[in-house]
Amino acid sequence: MKKTTRRKFLQTTALASVAAAPVFASDNNKAKELFVHHVYFYLKNPGNEADRAKLIEGLEVLSKVPEIRMVHIGTPASTNRSVIERGYAVSWLLFFDNLEQEEIYQKHPIHLKFIEDYSHLWEKVIVYDSVGAKRG
Template sequence: MSTTRREFIASTGKAAIAGGLITLAENNTTDMAENKFVHHVYFWLKNPDSKEDKAKLIAGLKKLSAVKTIKWFHIGQPADTNRGVIDTSYAISWCTFFDNDADQASYQVDPIHLKFVEECSSLWTKVIVYDSVDAK
């Protein structure tokens, strides 16, 4: 069977993408399985309509991600979902993963974390934290 150059490139490109997605899925699963302590923080801004305040908080969280004991982090905002059990009243969420509770405890007193609180706490009116560990 004869294939054109365009068909060959298209089929190998699809295979490469599929292979990459499988690799990404495998890597994410492995990385997530190694994390034992999850620290999830939700922030309500004093000025919820202020794009500047939101940008300042996000910038502060990006700096905060430099804490050495953080294994993985995610900065998020409410998804566009609408079900009775979903709370979308917060502005920004900060989800971090640590190897253990001792690493999370050291994060709490890390100078980078303390500087973040000092520089950004004026931006929010409310913070809720959910910490969790692996269920046994």
Template sequence: MNETTRRKFLLSSGLAALSAAAPLAAEPEKKKDLFVHHVYFYLKNPDSAQDEAKLREGLDKLAKVPTIQLAHIGSPAPTNRSVIEKGYSVSWLCFFKNLIEEEIYQTHPIHLKFIEEYSHLWEKVVVYDSIGPKR
């Protein structure tokens, strides 16, 4: 095999190998990356223990959505630094295997019922969604 032909062969076989692997490399990130969904609820009546308890009741029900891997209901911690946001009443943190699983959660009947039954309690909701680092 002469040098020119050998180079062409190596180049073409390398391109063939890359094209065979391309579907794996091009797999949508929405199927691969851990998805974190963090919601901060600002209650209309932030001093109402009853409203907070009611919201927590709803979040306990919401935690039953099957695509949720782990859920945590929280309150502002007793920490005091200028960068800490403490104006919210309740936080809702949940983890999903990927974006697709989170999208299922968004349209799941339990989630839709939660919004319908409990949205009257809050004046504002702030959501932070994140995925793992780019590889």
């Protein structure tokens, strides 16, 4: 069995509860309006670790936009199945309370500055936006 610290356990539990909250939200809870914005960045120089690090640095600054409810910056996992796309360099997963908050983020000066300062690094960007599906 893998040994874990109390701190690590609490961090993991807190993150899991935030991520699961929308799933367990009642019909009267605003969490059902959750808006998910997932961006995949394809670098002009895909193997350039300095470019990847620079982009991640910019995303960390961008994560300070107050309308963002939760953020995850990632790189391709080592998983390898035919349905997995691994050609991107960095993924940027954001959660907002609703579409209106995401629209504020799109026009936020930090976001506009990020595009101005870092867009020279990427060749292509793909965005997947989603809202909660109606159940029942």
